Amino acid sequence: MSPKVKQYVPVNDLAEYLKTIEKIREDWPQPKKPRVKGDERGLWFRGQHSAADGLSPKLHRPPFSKADECEIRQEFQSRALQLIQGRVPQSDLEWYFLMQHYGVPTRLLDWTDNPLIALFFAVDEHSLAHDAAVWVIDPWWLNKANKEVKRRKIEGPMLSDWKEAALYLCDLEDAFAGKTVRMKFPAAIDPPHVDRRLAVQGSRFLIFGTRKDLTQQDEVLSNSKARLAKIPIPVSSIALIRAELENCGITIGTVFPDLVALGEDIKRRWRKNDAV
Numbered sequence: 001m002s003p004k005v006k007q008y009v010p011v012n013d014l015a016e017y018l019k020t021i022e023k024i025r026e027d028w029p030q031p032k033k034p035r036v037k038g039d040e041r042g043l044w045f046r047g048q049h050s051a052a053d054g055l056s057p058k059l060h061r062p063p064f065s066k067a068d069e070c071e072i073r074q075e076f077q078s079r080a081l082q083l084i085q086g087r088v089p090q091s092d093l094e095w096y097f098l099m100q101h102y103g104v105p106t107r108l109l110d111w112t113d114n115p116l117i118a119l120f121f122a123v124d125e126h127s128l129a130h131d132a133a134v135w136v137i138d139p140w141w142l143n144k145a146n147k148e149v150k151r152r153k154i155e156g157p158m159l160s161d162w163k164e165a166a167l168y169l170c171d172l173e174d175a176f177a178g179k180t181v182r183m184k185f186p187a188a189i190d191p192p193h194v195d196r197r198l199a200v201q202g203s204r205f206l207i208f209g210t211r212k213d214l215t216q217q218d219e220v221l222s223n224s225k226a227r228l229a230k231i232p233i234p235v236s237s238i239a240l241i242r243a244e245l246e247n248c249g250i251t252i253g254t255v256f257p258d259l260v261a262l263g264e265d266i267k268r269r270w271r272k273n274d275a276v
Contacts, residue, residue, distance in 0.1 A: 004221035010131070010232040014119075014244040017134070020231050021115050024136055028227050041140045041156070044111040044188070044204045047122030051133035051232045058105040060212035067105055070170070076104055092169055093160040097191040097205065107168070107208040109186070111137070114202040120250050122233055123242045131235050138227035139188030139204070145220045146185045148209075157188040157204070165189055168207045183209035185220055200257050 008024070011017040021043075030041050046055070058064060073092075076099050081088070089095040100108040112118050115134070122132040139157045143149045149164065158165045167183050186208045211217055214228070221228065233241065245251070253265030 004218075004226040004228070005215055006226075006229040008229060008231050010234050010237075011241075012234065012237040013240055014248070017119060017231065017233075017241070018115075021136070024229055028138055028141075041138065042113050043115075044113055044137050044139050045115045045118030046109070046111045046135040046137075047118040047120065048133050048135065049122065049126055049130075051131040051230070053133075054216065055109060055135060055206075055214040056212050057107045057109045057206075057208050059107050060208060064105045069105075069107070072104060072106075073099065091160065092171060093165060093189075094192060096169060097160070097203075100205070101203065107181075109206040109208065109214075111204040111206065112202045113204055116245065116248070116250050117201050117255060119233075119241065120245055120255055123238045123245070124252065126235075126238050126242075128235055128238060132233040132238060134231045134233065136229045136231065137188075137206075141225075141227035142186070142188050142206070142220070145226070146187050147219075148183055148185060149187050157190040159190055160192060165207070168209060181209050184211050185209055185217060186211065186214050201255060 006027075008020050011020055024043070028043070059067060059069060073095065077095055080098070089098055096106055096108065100106045100110065115136075118134045122134050126132060140155070143154055143156060143158070149158070152164050154162075154164060168181060168187070168189075170181060186206045189205050189207045191203060191205055206214065208214075214220070220226075251265050252261045252268070255261070
């Protein structure tokens with residue numbers, strides 16, 4: 001992990017976690033006071049079961065090193081049409097966002113604008129074998145630090161219908177013709193909420209180019225004012241934090257708004273001890 005990634009003091013309960021979030025906001029002040037609420041530069045959060053893991057999308061991880069991305073996309077799009085109950089995606093990137101949210105390997109990495117949702121993902125169904133972590137990033141900083149994006153005079157997260165975003169994802173016909181992704185470094189992108197899960201979870205994404213792990217990208221992190229941080233969660237505190245989140249109404253049933261998660265939520269609350 002690059003020394004430019006700031007690691008905060010481990011948190012042992014929900015109160016300490018929220019205080020750390022406020023400390024990060026103080027450490028990363030906005031360049032100017034927003035005129036209205038909508039002008040605020042919000043932070044993004046990502047919970048991970050292992051504090052030792054970097055920030056790499058599923059498609060760039062070892063189990064999928066030989067996966068063919070365009071073949072995966074074509075298969076998902078052809079088979080998913082009959083299963084979609086809501087709005088059908090209208091573009092390649094909208095399909096890509098939907099794929100990511102249902103576990104298909106992509107070059108997207110999930111984030112959220114809700115720190116409690118990130119904390120839930122860090123501790124839920126944890127093996128209790130190692131420390132967890134919540135990562136925090138300023139997406140405005142990231143796209144400014146990404147020189148490929150900065151040259152195109154983009155401020156803040158890209159939108160999926162911008163031509164710059166298309167550089168991160170080839171059209172399927174182009175991909176099958178041998179054209180490849182032209183961008184190197186990850187960038188922040190705001191997705192349209194093409195699925196209810198994305199809306200409920202406050203989903204945001206980093207979209208990766210050819211480089212595999214953000215924590216290893218010294219070209220992006222070289223700035224002494226890098227705004228990427230990690231909050232460790234000791235394994236001894238995971239059970240307590242999980243219970244505190246449940247008391248606040250942050251459960252699998254609220255994070256995943258479907259019948260499967262509702263059933264799991266009820267099962268967990270009525271299960272005696274940890275018996276199946």
